[in-house]
Amino acid sequence: MTSVFQQRSLLSTKDYSKEELIYLIEFSEHLKEMKKRGIPHRYLDGKNIALLFEKTSTRTRAAFTVAALDLGAHPEFLGKDDIQLGKKESVRDTALVLGSMFDGIEFRGFKQSVVEDLAKYAGVPVWNGLTDKEHPTQMLADYMTVKEEFGKLEGLKLVYCGTGRNNVANSLLITGAILGVNVTIATPEELFPTEEIQVIAREFAKKSGSVIEVTSDVKAAVKGANVIYTNVWAAMGEEGQFEERVKLLNPYQVNKELLQYVGNDDYILLHCLPAFHNTDTIIGMEMYQKFGVAEMEMTDEVFYSKNARQFQQAENRMHTIKAIMAATLGDLFIPRV
Numbered sequence: 001m002t003s004v005f006q007q008r009s010l011l012s013t014k015d016y017s018k019e020e021l022i023y024l025i026e027f028s029e030h031l032k033e034m035k036k037r038g039i040p041h042r043y044l045d046g047k048n049i050a051l052l053f054e055k056t057s058t059r060t061r062a063a064f065t066v067a068a069l070d071l072g073a074h075p076e077f078l079g080k081d082d083i084q085l086g087k088k089e090s091v092r093d094t095a096l097v098l099g100s101m102f103d104g105i106e107f108r109g110f111k112q113s114v115v116e117d118l119a120k121y122a123g124v125p126v127w128n129g130l131t132d133k134e135h136p137t138q139m140l141a142d143y144m145t146v147k148e149e150f151g152k153l154e155g156l157k158l159v160y161c162g163t164g165r166n167n168v169a170n171s172l173l174i175t176g177a178i179l180g181v182n183v184t185i186a187t188p189e190e191l192f193p194t195e196e197i198q199v200i201a202r203e204f205a206k207k208s209g210s211v212i213e214v215t216s217d218v219k220a221a222v223k224g225a226n227v228i229y230t231n232v233w234a235a236m237g238e239e240g241q242f243e244e245r246v247k248l249l250n251p252y253q254v255n256k257e258l259l260q261y262v263g264n265d266d267y268i269l270l271h272c273l274p275a276f277h278n279t280d281t282i283i284g285m286e287m288y289q290k291f292g293v294a295e296m297e298m299t300d301e302v303f304y305s306k307n308a309r310q311f312q313q314a315e316n317r318m319h320t321i322k323a324i325m326a327a328t329l330g331d332l333f334i335p336r337v
């Protein structure tokens with residue numbers, strides 16, 4: 001009997017059961033402990049991993065690279081200007097070639113259909129490192145961080161404030177619904193998640209008992225939250241929309257005033273990063289000069305407050321990516337979960 005995870009891709013968390021996601025989170029906790037204790041865990045010894053990046057990345061690239069090395073594999077970075085993908089060679093042909101040489105492929109890019117086609121034709125596990133639609137490896141780290149903090153997931157309330165129509169909001173909604181976490185998306189009506197995403201989440205919620213809510217009333221939404229989550233107001237590829245988003249999303253900024261509406265002091269703050277919380281970046285300064293906003297989705301005060309967990313969350317990207325690579329590609333005996 002082989003592992004239930006063997007040779008599977010991770011394109012969306014919706015392809016994994018609640019039990020499987022919890023297994024991966026707990027396996028990540030185990031791998032984190034092994035790393036801290038210096039215990040070797042070379043479950044991918046001799047394997048070769050392709051890291052395809054159409055978009056820039058700090059956390060995802062670093063996490064896949066370090067995780068692959070810790071597992072004994074060789075990671076090979078293939079950036080958008082390094083290979084022919086989609087320009088001179090179809091996704092199908094690229095998948096057939098890379099799948100004949102590499103044992104696993106990570107893809108970060110724009111279209112969900114590209115990562116799906118890579119998985120269809122490569123014949124090796126493909127892991128979605130972010131598309132415009134979903135960010136599944138981020139979810140493992142996010143919910144791992146929540147579990148580390150609260151010791152459980154079921155019944156907790158996670159409120160996402162900001163742009164409700166993007167990959168992170170989509171994936172939080174779907175994954176929370178699978179895991180039994182109550183997820184509220186607080187966003188202007190113009191940015192409500194698509195009907196398709198809401199329907200998927202509500203179907204999973206029926207099974208897990210989680211409560212899914214989408215609202216424009218951010219102050220009411222945060223009441224009783226255990227987790228407040230936010231994200232950039234304009235994602236990669238949406239930079240032209242900053243002016244409109246700044247006006248629209250200003251009331252959804254995570255700041256001290258909004259956090260008073262939570263009604264407890266035990267909540268944690270998450271952000272997938274990078275964040276615009278001051279003018280210490282080129283874009284942050286540019287936004288300040290153009291629109292007069294020095295802080296966007298989160299204030300600097302809140303970003304560095306005692307409730308903030310975004311750097312623990314960022315570290316967990318590595319442990320969770322390691323878990324998904326080891327479980328799907330390593331010779332591990334996981335007969336059932």
Ligand code: CP
Pocket residue numbers: 056057058059060061130138272273274
């Ligand atoms: N959160 C996240 O995906 O970070 P990077 O864009 O740096 O990979």
